[in-house]
Amino acid sequence: MERTLCVYKLCPSSQEGTMTSPVCVIVVGAGSRGDNYSQFASIHPKRMKVVAVADPRKFARTKLQQQHKIDDKNVFEDWQSVAEREKFADAVLICTPDRVHKDPAVAFAKKGYHILLEKPMATTAEDCTAIVEACTQNSVMLSVGHVLRYDPLIHKIKELIDAGVIGDVIHIQHLEPVGFYHFAHSFVRGNWRNEAESSFALLAKSCHDIDLIHHWAGARRCVKVSSFGSVSHFLKDEKPTGAADRCLDCSVEGQCPYSARKIYLDRVKQGQTGWPVSVICPNSLPDIESVTEALKTGPYGRCVYECDNDVCSNQVVNMEFEGGLTAAFSMVAFTEEICNRKTTIYGSKGELSYSGREIRVFDFLTQNTTKHTVSSDAVKHYGMGGHGGADYHLINAFISAVANNDPSLIRSGPEETLVSHLLVFEAERSRVENRVVYCGGCN
Secondary structure, rough: OOOEEEEEEEEEHOOOOOOOOOEEEEEOOOOHHHHHHHHHHOOOOOOOEEEEEEEEOOOHHHHHHHHHHOHHEEEEEEEEHHHOOOOOOOEEEEEOOOOOOOOHHHHHOOOOOEEEEEEOOOHHHHHOOOOOOHHHOOOOOEEEEEHHHHOOOHHHHHHHHHOOOOOOEEEEEEEEOOOHHHHHHHHOOOOOOOOOOOOOOOHHHHHHHHHHHHHHHHOOOOOEEEEEOOOOOOOOOOOOOOOOHHHHOOOEEEEEEEOOHHHHOOOHHHHOOOHHHHHHHOOOOHHHHHHHHHHOOOOOEEEEOOOOOOOOEEEEEEEEEHHHOOOEEEOOOOOOOOOOOEEEEEEOEEEEEEEEEEEOOOOOOOOOEEEEEOOOOOOOOOOOOOOOHHHHHHHHHHHHHHHHHOOOHHHOOOOHHHHHHHHHHHHHHHHHHHHOEEEEOOO
C-alpha cells in the first residue's frame, strides 16, 4: 500500500544573506566547472561578482572576462600571479586540474580567501591534509565541490535517516552508473584517463559516492575496507579487426558505440553544443568545422582501443563501520544511465530506496510505502544542467556562507570531507595491494 506523495521544498532565497554588496570572487581555472560556477554572478549580480580570472588558455580566460566585464589588470595566465597580489576579493573558486589543487588552495588560504575547491580536494592524502590545515590555521571557509551533497533529494535521504524513519541503518548499497559514452569521453580519451596525469578513477569520479556513504553512516567510523577493480574492454586486444587509430578514418566506426563521430560530430550537427561537445575545442566555440578538426588532431578523436588509459572502468568497494553497519559501492562504466545514482538503505524498521528521481520508504510495521520528492527551486538548466540542479545549490550555499560569515551553510566542509577522502585512498590501497585495509586514519 502506498501513501500520499510527500513533497519538500528547498528555497535558496532563504540563504541570500545580509551583505549589501556582492561577494567578490576570483575564478582560477576557467574550464567547464569554473564557467559553470561563475554563471551564478550573471543570475544574481547583487550577490556575487567575478572580479578576476586566471587560466593559461587565452580563449577560456577571455571568454570569462567578456562574460563578467573583468578589468584587464585582473586577467591572469596563472594562479601564482593572483596570489602574489594583495588580497582584492572575498573568495576564490579553484577549478584547476586535479593535480593543481593543493598549491593554489594553500596559497589562497594563507592570503585569507574563502575557498570553493572543485573535487577531489587533491590527489594524495598528504595534500588533502595540507589544504585542510591551511584553511583551519588561517580561519577561512573551505567548501569542496561534492555537489551531490547539495542535491535536494539526496539531502532528503540524510534527513530521513536522521529522523529515524527506517530505524538503525544496517546496510547501504550504492551504485554509480557512469554511462558508456561518458566513461569513454572522460576516462578513456579525456582528462581523467591516465592516473599519472590526473588521479585514479575512484578518486576522480567516485569520491562523491564514498562521501555520501560516509555521510549517511553518521558518526560511525569506517573500520575496514576492501576493493576490487580493473580496466575492462578499453584495451588494445579488444580493438575490432580493421579499425583505424582515429574514428574519422575508420571503416568499422559505424558498428562502434564509442565512435567519436557519434558522440561529438553527430551531436553538433543536431545543434547540441553542450557537454560533452563543449569541452573538446579548447580554443574556439564548438561548431562542425572546429569539432571535425578536434577529432582529426586531438585526443577525443582517438580510437578507444588505442588510448593511454589505465584507470578502472569498474570497481567495487566494501566497507564496515562501527556498530556493524556495512556498505557496498559499485562504479561501472558500461551503463545506459549517465551518473543517475541508485541507492538502497536497509534499516531495522524499514527500507529506503532512491532511484535518482524519488525516494521510497517501506515501513516494516505498517507495510506501507511512502514516496518523497523534492522541489529544488534551482534555476533550470543552470550551468551544464548536470547533478539535478545541485551545482546551483552548491555555489548558492557557498556565497551565502561567505556573505553571512556562516560556515554552517556549507555541507561539504573541511573536516568531514577530509575523512571521506582518506577513506577513498584506503579503498584504492586495498585494491592495489589486494588485501583488506584496516582504517586507522579514517575516523
